[in-house]
Amino acid sequence: xxxxxxxxxxxxxxxxxxxxxxxxxxxxxxxxxxxxxxxxxxxxxxxxxxxxxxxxxxxxxxxxxxxxxxxxxxxxxxxxxxxxxxxxxxxxxxxxxxxxxxxxxxxxxxxxxxxxxxxxxxxxxxxxxxxxxxxxxxxxxxxxxxxxxxxxxxxxxxxxxxxxxxxxxxxxxxxxxxxxxxxxxxxxxxxxxxxxxxxxxxxxxxxxxxxxxxxxxxxxxxxxxxxxxxxxxxxxxxxxxxxxxxxxxxxxxxxxxxxxxxxxxxxxxxxxxxxxxxxxxxxxxxxxxxxxxxxxxxxxxxxxxxxxxxxxxxxxxxxxxxxxxxxxxxxxxxxxxxxxxxxxxxxxxxxxxxxxxxxxxxxxxxxxxxxxxxxxxxxxxxxxxxxxxxxxxxxxxx
Numbered sequence: 001x002x003x004x005x006x007x008x009x010x011x012x013x014x015x016x017x018x019x020x021x022x023x024x025x026x027x028x029x030x031x032x033x034x035x036x037x038x039x040x041x042x043x044x045x046x047x048x049x050x051x052x053x054x055x056x057x058x059x060x061x062x063x064x065x066x067x068x069x070x071x072x073x074x075x076x077x078x079x080x081x082x083x084x085x086x087x088x089x090x091x092x093x094x095x096x097x098x099x100x101x102x103x104x105x106x107x108x109x110x111x112x113x114x115x116x117x118x119x120x121x122x123x124x125x126x127x128x129x130x131x132x133x134x135x136x137x138x139x140x141x142x143x144x145x146x147x148x149x150x151x152x153x154x155x156x157x158x159x160x161x162x163x164x165x166x167x168x169x170x171x172x173x174x175x176x177x178x179x180x181x182x183x184x185x186x187x188x189x190x191x192x193x194x195x196x197x198x199x200x201x202x203x204x205x206x207x208x209x210x211x212x213x214x215x216x217x218x219x220x221x222x223x224x225x226x227x228x229x230x231x232x233x234x235x236x237x238x239x240x241x242x243x244x245x246x247x248x249x250x251x252x253x254x255x256x257x258x259x260x261x262x263x264x265x266x267x268x269x270x271x272x273x274x275x276x277x278x279x280x281x282x283x284x285x286x287x288x289x290x291x292x293x294x295x296x297x298x299x300x301x302x303x304x305x306x307x308x309x310x311x312x313x314x315x316x317x318x319x320x321x322x323x324x325x326x327x328x329x330x331x332x333x334x335x336x337x338x339x340x341x342x343x344x345x346x347x348x349x350x351x352x353x354x355x356x357x358x359x360x361x362x363x364x365x366x367x368x369x370x371x372x373x374x375x376x377x378x379x380x381x382x383x384x385x386x387x388x389x390x391x392x393x394x395x396x397x398x
């Protein structure tokens with residue numbers, strides 16, 4: 001696949017993010033207003049200066065009216081987008097392209113989801129009409145992702161006990177990081193013994209191997225790169241954006257072995273080429289990845305090029321992706337600490353990069369980060385969409 005990319009053509013100049021959690025007393029409208037109000041509060045931006053809006057939500061609203069009504073936007077273009085768990089990232093991608101192509105000078109991407117009121121303990125996806133030949137088999141998300149663990153152990157000869165230890169370390173790390181984040185849903189470090197011994201949900205996935213359900217919203221303002229310093233002295237420049245939708249044939253393809261997400265490999269390669277990254281493991285300062293389940297994060301370390309095939313579980317146990325490791329992964333606590341309000345998660349990940357690159361991440365602040373990656377995975381192993389962004393705090397040298 002070839003894509004030209006929009007490296008250094010647009011910049012993020014403002015962001016806002018609600019706390020994620022059980023917002024029983026807040027409506028979708030309230031969450032949208034809260035995120036947008038924070039986004040526009042700090043850098044002298046007004047709603048009138050935003051030319052166009054993109055809203056990402058999977059189940060919490062329909063059409064642009066979901067955003068235009070609570071914001072009282074008069075006659076502005078508002079597009080609602082949905083792309084599974086990459087929905088918030090898709091809103092961001094569309095807003096960036098709209099500014100980069102010259103259609104608008106300023107655009108806002110907003111993501112929101114309110115899931116706690118649904119009455120379900122997990123994500124609910126509406127069934128789509130088909131001719132009966134859908135490649136997706138009926139299973140819960142934990143059941144589908146639980147297949148990664150035994151498949152990985154079998155392919156690379158990993159002792160299941162060692163894999164269990166690595167999965168536990170992923171959950172432990174992300175909860176330690178989330179305990180330092182005032183916007184996280186779960187702000188408590190969890191002992192490894194409790195994680196490893198938690199009640200089983202599917203396969204060897206216990207409660208603490210799974211991300212939670214939550215409510216939240218986040219927003220970003222995008223402008224042309226040459227205009228960025230009109231709004232802030234610390235903009236975040238977009239280096240690469242890639243979204244891949246796979247064929248969805250993995251669940252019925254005998255050749256698919258559940259040890260990789262081909263869509264992630266393809267989207268990472270595309271985003272790295274756009275951003276000029278040749279060695280992600282050494283060039284990136286941080287990564288926010290889609291840790292929906294603990295074995296997912298281990299597989300992603302290899303699909304994103306952070307570890308060689310079959311080695312990520314060792315690097316996880318060595319602390320390579322801890323907050324003080326060689327490449328901090330999910331320094332804000334990830335989905336494990338924030339839960340997963342679908343439309344908001346991608347922009348929440350970008351919000352962490354925004355804070356880190358500006359030096360505003362508080363007690364989890366990294367030492368002079370320069371490049372960040374965000375990654376969303378929507379769907380199931382073998383049938384998913386994948387988004388990768390690369391953002392940085394400086395324009396690239398000419």
